[in-house]
Amino acid sequence: MRILNDSDEIAAAAGSELGVSHWIEINQDRIDMFADATGDRQWIHVDPERAAEGPFGATIAHGYLTLSLLPFLGAQVFAFAGERARVNYGLNRVRFMTPVLVGSKVRLRVEVLDVQDIEKGQQVTLQHTVEIEGSEKPACIAETVTLLMEASA
Numbered sequence: 001m002r003i004l005n006d007s008d009e010i011a012a013a014a015g016s017e018l019g020v021s022h023w024i025e026i027n028q029d030r031i032d033m034f035a036d037a038t039g040d041r042q043w044i045h046v047d048p049e050r051a052a053e054g055p056f057g058a059t060i061a062h063g064y065l066t067l068s069l070l071p072f073l074g075a076q077v078f079a080f081a082g083e084r085a086r087v088n089y090g091l092n093r094v095r096f097m098t099p100v101l102v103g104s105k106v107r108l109r110v111e112v113l114d115v116q117d118i119e120k121g122q123q124v125t126l127q128h129t130v131e132i133e134g135s136e137k138p139a140c141i142a143e144t145v146t147l148l149m150e151a152s153a
Contacts, residue, residue: 001019001077001079002077002078002079003078003079003081004078004081006081007122010080010112010122010124010148011115011122014112014113014115015111015112016111017109017110018078018110019077019078019109019110020077020107020108020110021107021108021109022076023105023107023133024069024105024106025103026061026065026100026102026105026106027103028048028059028102030061030065031045031046031060031061031102034061034062034065034068038062038064040062040064045061046059047059048102056099058101058102058103059101059102060102061099061100061101063096066096066100066106066140067142069106070108070130070142070144073106073108073130074108077108077110078110080148083151084121084150085147085148085149085151086147087146087148087149088144088145089123089145089146089147090144091143091144092125092143092144092145093142093143094141094142095140095141095142097138097139097140097141098135098137099139100130100139104133105132106130106132106139107130108128108131109128109129110126110127110128110129111126111127111129112124112125112126113125113126113127118147120149121148121150122147122148123145123148124145124147125144125146126143126144126145127141127143128142128144
């Protein structure tokens with residue numbers, strides 16, 4: 001895991017890859033729990049028998065389930081040290097490139113795209129690429145914006 005200790009290290013990381021997480025399996029239990037939490041119980045996610053006859057040949061993870069894994073997988077890749085508040089500011093762009101079939105393994109690759117000084121600290125734009133084991137195309141590419149704000153701000 002890469003730890004970015006201060007504003008200078010964070011700024012210097014712009015344009016570089018921070019690293020890659022471990023692989024995790026996307027099993028049906030995880031998909032079903034996400035469906036229960038969100039109310040999105042579309043058959044392509046939760047009905048293995050029907051999904052076997054559907055367009056993907058098996059159930060697939062929700063796109064938003066894949067997106068929701070960014071904090072968990074990202075914590076394996078990098079951390080911002082210090083006492084600054086870390087706030088999700090938003091997403092610039094999200095694309096779901098390839099469905100994640102049940103039983104697939106995914107991991108996260110993180111790159112720092114941009115770092116801007118702001119009045120209260122720094123704004124960091126990260127590119128998160130969720131890769132599927134054995135697939136040339138990623139499951140998801142998401143550009144996130146995080147604010148790192150000084151405690152006194």
